[in-house]
Amino acid sequence: MSSVSRVLSDHPDVSPKLRARVLEAVVQLGYEPDYLAQSLRRGATLSVGFVMADISNPLMAEIASGAEAVFQEAGYSMVLMNAHNEERLESSHIRFLTTRRVDGMLLSLSSESSRPTQRLLTRLDVPYVLIERELPPRFQAPSVVSDHRSGIRTAVSELIELGHRRFGLLTGSLDIRSGRERLAGMREALEIHGLDAGDGIAVSIGLSPANGERATEDLLDLPTPPTAIIAGGNQLLVGTLRALAKRNLKVGEDIALVAVDEVPITEFHSPPIAVVARDSTGLGRAAAELLLQRMRGEPSAGTVVLPTTFVWRPSCSPPRVQPVT
Amino acid sequence: MSSVSRVLSDHPDVSPKLRARVLEAVVQLGYEPDYLAQSLRRGATLSVGFVMADISNPLMAEIASGAEAVFQEAGYSMVLMNAHNEERLESSHIRFLTTRRVDGMLLSLSSESSRPTQRLLTRLDVPYVLIERELPPRFQAPSVVSDHRSGIRTAVSELIELGHRRFGLLTGSLDIRSGRERLAGMREALEIHGLDAGDGIAVSIGLSPANGERATEDLLDLPTPPTAIIAGGNQLLVGTLRALAKRNLKVGEDIALVAVDEVPITEFHSPPIAVVARDSTGLGRAAAELLLQRMRGEPSAGTVVLPTTFVWRPSCSPPRVQPVT
DNA sequence: TTGTAAGCGTTATCAT
DNA sequence: ATGATAACGCTTACAA
Numbered sequence: 001m002s003s004v005s006r007v008l009s010d011h012p013d014v015s016p017k018l019r020a021r022v023l024e025a026v027v028q029l030g031y032e033p034d035y036l037a038q039s040l041r042r043g044a045t046l047s048v049g050f051v052m053a054d055i056s057n058p059l060m061a062e063i064a065s066g067a068e069a070v071f072q073e074a075g076y077s078m079v080l081m082n083a084h085n086e087e088r089l090e091s092s093h094i095r096f097l098t099t100r101r102v103d104g105m106l107l108s109l110s111s112e113s114s115r116p117t118q119r120l121l122t123r124l125d126v127p128y129v130l131i132e133r134e135l136p137p138r139f140q141a142p143s144v145v146s147d148h149r150s151g152i153r154t155a156v157s158e159l160i161e162l163g164h165r166r167f168g169l170l171t172g173s174l175d176i177r178s179g180r181e182r183l184a185g186m187r188e189a190l191e192i193h194g195l196d197a198g199d200g201i202a203v204s205i206g207l208s209p210a211n212g213e214r215a216t217e218d219l220l221d222l223p224t225p226p227t228a229i230i231a232g233g234n235q236l237l238v239g240t241l242r243a244l245a246k247r248n249l250k251v252g253e254d255i256a257l258v259a260v261d262e263v264p265i266t267e268f269h270s271p272p273i274a275v276v277a278r279d280s281t282g283l284g285r286a287a288a289e290l291l292l293q294r295m296r297g298e299p300s301a302g303t304v305v306l307p308t309t310f311v312w313r314p315s316c317s318p319p320r321v322q323p324v325t
Numbered sequence: 326m327s328s329v330s331r332v333l334s335d336h337p338d339v340s341p342k343l344r345a346r347v348l349e350a351v352v353q354l355g356y357e358p359d360y361l362a363q364s365l366r367r368g369a370t371l372s373v374g375f376v377m378a379d380i381s382n383p384l385m386a387e388i389a390s391g392a393e394a395v396f397q398e399a400g401y402s403m404v405l406m407n408a409h410n411e412e413r414l415e416s417s418h419i420r421f422l423t424t425r426r427v428d429g430m431l432l433s434l435s436s437e438s439s440r441p442t443q444r445l446l447t448r449l450d451v452p453y454v455l456i457e458r459e460l461p462p463r464f465q466a467p468s469v470v471s472d473h474r475s476g477i478r479t480a481v482s483e484l485i486e487l488g489h490r491r492f493g494l495l496t497g498s499l500d501i502r503s504g505r506e507r508l509a510g511m512r513e514a515l516e517i518h519g520l521d522a523g524d525g526i527a528v529s530i531g532l533s534p535a536n537g538e539r540a541t542e543d544l545l546d547l548p549t550p551p552t553a554i555i556a557g558g559n560q561l562l563v564g565t566l567r568a569l570a571k572r573n574l575k576v577g578e579d580i581a582l583v584a585v586d587e588v589p590i591t592e593f594h595s596p597p598i599a600v601v602a603r604d605s606t607g608l609g610r611a612a613a614e615l616l617l618q619r620m621r622g623e624p625s626a627g628t629v630v631l632p633t634t635f636v637w638r639p640s641c642s643p644p645r646v647q648p649v650t
Numbered sequence: 651t652t653g654t655a656a657g658c659g660t661t662a663t664c665a666t
Numbered sequence: 667a668t669g670a671t672a673a674c675g676c677t678t679a680c681a682a
Contacts (some may be wrong), residue, residue: 003668005661013667030448036365037422037659040674045361047425055389055405061381068407072414077421080380080405082393089397094374095401099360100425123355238589264563264588270595328652331664362675365658442667 008033024031039101045129046193047289048075048095053110054207057080059261059280060108063131066070066284067106074292076103082096085207091116093276102126104295109133113176127294131287134177134303142294143256144287144304148178148260148321151276151308152185152230153192156200158310159228160193162320164256168219168226169202170212170236179204182232182260212239213246220247228256234263237297241269257315271314278308326356333358345526346442364426373616374422376415378435379532380407383559384586384605385433388456392431392611398602399617401428405606408435410532416441418535419449427451428618431612434458436500452619456612459502459628467619468613469629472583473503476516476601476633477510477555480583481525483635484553485518487643489581491542493551494527495561504529507557508587528553529559537564538571552644553581559588603633 006014007022039045048071048300052060064080069295071305081097084089089125090110094117097105105128109117111134120130120137130143154169169186171179188199201219205211212231219226231237237259244251251257259266259275266273285302293300331339332347351355364370373396377385389405396403406422407416415435419442422430430453434442437458446453446464455468481492494511496504511525526544530536537556541564544551556562562584569576576582577596584591584600591598611629618625 001625001659002661004355006668008662015667018668032424034365034426036361037674038661040359040361040365040658040676041660041662043674047421055380056383056386057380058386059384061383061386064380065409068409077406078417080407081402082389084390085394093402095357099357100372101359101361126668137542199662234589238593241593264559265591265593268563268566268594302417305460326675327654327677331652334677340651359675362658363677366675366677368658427666511660 011133036149043101044103045101046075047079047100047287048092048104048106050078050080050106051083051093051097052080052107052108053083053090054085055080057207058263059278062280063108065285066281067260067288068284069281070285070288070292071316072140073277075179076292078106079086085110087111087114087117090114091120094120098124098126104291106126106131106291107133108231109176110298111173112177127291129287129291129294131283132176142290142300142302144283144290144306145177146283146306146308147186148181148276148278148308149188151183151278151310152188154310155230155274155276156189156191156228156231157188158312159256159258159316160189160195162256162316164226164228165195165199165319166224166226166228168229169200169214169232170215170219170230170240171202171204171232172202172236174204176230179232182230186230206297209235209239209242212236213243214239216243217238217247220249228258228316230258230260232260234259234261234265237263237265237273241265252315252317253319256319257319258310259315262311264311270317273315274313275311276308277311279306282306327463329506334407336392350497351626368426370426372404372425372427373620374405374425374427375405375431376408376418376422376432377405377433378408378415380405381531383588383634384603385603387431388612390605390610393609394606394614395610395613395617399613401617402433412436412439412442415439416445419445421514423449423451429616431456432458433579434501436643437500437502438500452616454612454616454619456608457501457503458563460556465627467615467625469608469631470502470616471603471608471631471633473506473603473633474510474513475581476585476603476635477507478514479635480555481511481553482517483637484581484583484641485520487515487581487641489553489644490520490524491549491553492525493541493554494525494557495533495544495555495565496527496529496557497542497561504557511555516602532560534560534564535568537561537565538568541568542566542572544624545574553583553641557586558559558583559584559586559590562588562590562598566590566605574622577640579640579644579645581644583635584640587636589611593638593639598640599638601633602636604631605624607631 068078081093108131135141205216231240262277329619393403431458454640461464528540587602
């Protein structure tokens with residue numbers, strides 16, 4: 001038994017003769033080692049888990065692809081678990097991966113303040129890395145994030161220079177870093193240009209087309225509606241486009257529009273829609289590399305920030321009626 | 326030890342008093358059972374694996390969501406593995422899941438004829454269900470598929486009735502059932518209407534925007550180019566739209582266009598694009614249910630076929646120049 | 651009802 | 667260099 005084990009795990013202390021004999025028997029019998037037993041004994045599984053808030057977000061898919069490539073390279077398998085944006089599922093997934101003894105976890109949580117999840121993480125003994133999320137300082141949680149703040153700041157600044165004075169920002173939960181950063185980006189742009197913070201109207205809603213549609217209509221119904229809308233999420237964008245179509249408002253003529261994240265509609269819409277883009281596969285790769293470092297016990301960065309870029313497109317035009325300045 | 330085990334797995338033969346004592350100790354010590362050891366002993370893991378050809382296909386994501394909901398309900402955890410359309414990764418994923426002792430697998434393979442994968446599957450001892458795929462009869466592999474054939478047949482028939490006589494079908498590998506079925510659907514429509522099979526030009530290419538763009542240009546460069554294009558995949562659709570834009574051809578005026586699968590661009594393109602839609606979450610749910618039946622050893626269907634629907638939209642207009650009939 | 655002990659398939663330690 | 671044996675953490679006969 002032990003000789004077989006030695007042969008199969010390339011232990012040096014084994015004669016060429018025995019090695020050959022074992023290898024032959026292995027082929028003969030079609031023997032396959034049991035990873036479960038191996039892992040139980042070794043205490044390591046050579047696998048990592050990735051818990052994502054929502055698999056149906058194409059950006060998440062790209063992040064996962066980026067991460068998987070790095071892990072594959074390093075000999076690790078990555079298993080994905082989808083939380084459907086449900087807190088309950090999320091903590092159950094983390095627990096599941098723990099019991100399966102993954103050697104590390106990548107987490108893109110649907111909420112940063114979920115009590116069960118936080119409790120779980122405080123006594124989690126495998127390393128983990130957050131993606132586009134941040135936890136309270138006491139967690140000292142390493143993370144990889146995009147600089148949404150400067151992306152939105154640039155976008156809003158450009159809109160201001162085009163003559164816009166009133167903005168509507170649709171965003172997901174402010175319980176998530178990216179939402180907060182986008183809001184901060186808009187506020188910073190307003191402040192830089194000496195505008196009132198109240199001229200940036202933020203609506204924080206669940207990431208669904210229906211919510212996006214409703215919120216957009218609400219914005220348009222305001223006494224002084226925004227002349228530019230920033231749709232912070234591709235699902236919300238779909239809703240916004242529906243609302244605008246319903247009211248017969250032409251993007252880039254009657255209203256300016258900026259989307260977050262590069263997706264097919266932004267390119268193919270008429271007119272094409274400006275976006276604040278992030279490096280999705282880069283996020284995945286960076287997170288995987290950071291996690292590998294921590295799994296090896298190497299010194300590693302606390303937070304990695306990746307840049308975003310504002311891509312101008314014709315959806316960003318001057319406002320219909322130039323307001324008095 | 327055994328009493329603890331009994332309490333934790335709800336064995337009836339345990340006194341309320343002891344149960345309480347155990348439960349208290351569990352809380353006190355923060356004890357968590359080791360699934361690895363449990364599974365090793367029990368021979369079952371209460372988990373299933375889902376190997377998908379490509380996570381970045383949003384339809385796949387929906388299928389996964391549908392399946393996960395059903396498994397969750399039944400007490401199973403579903404782990405996802407992404408093959409990036411690479412045969413090599415695919416078989417390695419299946420092997421990984423086998424060693425992790427998943428109790429069943431859902432497979433949406435990137436190729437139906439990969440030798441390594443086929444070899445793996447013949448001696449796979451956990452039940453599996455294919456999604457949108459079919460293997461040679463000797464596998465007797467249960468599967469859940471969509472009726473792409475009738476969807477495309479309907480679409481092409483409608484185009485013929487609008488006056489179109491020449492068609493270009495862009496599709497992924499014919500090594501995958503859906504590609505073959507779409508081709509068959511087009512041929513059937515041509516035959517029904519007494520047209521020549523040669524008037525349906527099928528191009529089988531890798532599912533990327535670049536390939537879609539190139540193939541579309543090739544179609545347009547033909548001596549008698551098609552007046553209607555069917556883009557069989559949302560990545561290909563992106564390429565087709567790019568090619569048409571480059572040549573300044575207006576969808577629904579200069580050329581008719583049908584897409585496969587409902588995605589945001591089809592709704593928001595100007596003009597909106599007709600699609601052959603399938604029930605993605607339904608596919609996932611049906612596959613999960615079928616797999617559960619097989620895992621329980623219940624009698625179950627061999628192949629489940631779900632309907633597709635053709636959704637007309639303005640991208641389907643009569644051809645520019647009415648050909649002589 | 652409870653406790654003892656064997657065993658799941660490995661690997662690591664220890665003699666030989 | 668090789669083989670016997672204990673141990674990883676659990677479940678389940680079986681005995682008490």
